[in-house]
Amino acid sequence: AATDDTADIPTYKVAMEPTFPPFDTINEETQELDGFDYDLMNTIAEDQGFKLEWVNMGFDGLIPALQAGNIDIIASGMNASEERREKVDFSTTYYDSGLVLAVKAGNTAIKSIDDLTADMKAGGQIGTTGADLATELYETGKIKEAKIYNGLDVAVMDLLNGTIDVLINDLPVTKAYMDAKPGTIEIVGDVLNAESYGYAVKKGNTELLEKINTGMQNMIDNGTFDEIYAKWFE
Ligand code: GLN
Numbered sequence: 001a002a003t004d005d006t007a008d009i010p011t012y013k014v015a016m017e018p019t020f021p022p023f024d025t026i027n028e029e030t031q032e033l034d035g036f037d038y039d040l041m042n043t044i045a046e047d048q049g050f051k052l053e054w055v056n057m058g059f060d061g062l063i064p065a066l067q068a069g070n071i072d073i074i075a076s077g078m079n080a081s082e083e084r085r086e087k088v089d090f091s092t093t094y095y096d097s098g099l100v101l102a103v104k105a106g107n108t109a110i111k112s113i114d115d116l117t118a119d120m121k122a123g124g125q126i127g128t129t130g131a132d133l134a135t136e137l138y139e140t141g142k143i144k145e146a147k148i149y150n151g152l153d154v155a156v157m158d159l160l161n162g163t164i165d166v167l168i169n170d171l172p173v174t175k176a177y178m179d180a181k182p183g184t185i186e187i188v189g190d191v192l193n194a195e196s197y198g199y200a201v202k203k204g205n206t207e208l209l210e211k212i213n214t215g216m217q218n219m220i221d222n223g224t225f226d227e228i229y230a231k232w233f234e
Contacts (some may be wrong), residue, residue: 043215
């Protein structure tokens with residue numbers, strides 16, 4: 001991390017992919033990064049006496065950037081999976097999530113994952129567990145194509161214009177897109193897996209990880225976590 005030479009306060013680079021509301025988004029008025037992750041990470045930084053420089057990045061670029069030392073923290077609704085834990089270290093997890101299928105409202109053909117057929121196309125965001133599942137469905141011959149998107153905003157547009165039949169994405173985020181355009185998207189079937197989001201640091205960066213975990217616990221203990229949660233989810 002670079003050092004603020006006037007005050008000797010460390011500055012860390014923190015990255016998110018901002019088409020993942022309400023966790024990671026762009027504020028329409030300020031055009032700055034925003035969301036639950038943005039507010040939570042900023043209050044952790046304030047509590048722990050460090051500064052943040054926010055970076056907007058493709059989801060598939062986040063872990064490579066952390067490993068290369070180009071960024072210090074990933075705060076981007078990232079499932080702290082076993083597979084990713086081999087590459088990076090995760091903070092205490094702060095949100096339990098899972099994948100769901102979504103269809104265009106009025107599509108009665110798909111009520112669950114079992115209804116997918118070999119003429120259908122599924123979409124997911126690059127580098128995510130949703131894209132992994134779409135790819136697996138394609139490779140096992142259950143669908144015709146897995147369409148992998150850089151941003152979920154475009155994936156949702158393609159769901160609505162019929163380019164894809166189904167979107168595979170995290171429940172709270174698909175809900176946020178639904179709420180933004182009521183009556184256009186429907187979630188179908190069960191939650192398909194269990195995911196827990198954590199903030200990631202470079203493997204072995206225990207000093208920064210401890211700051212994040214301590215700050216997170218302080219936010220939980222003093223009620224700030226609940227306040228930020230209410231701002232974005234209620
Ligand atoms: N749950 C997904 C993952 O961690 C999606 C993350 C995202 O798009 N921000 O792979």
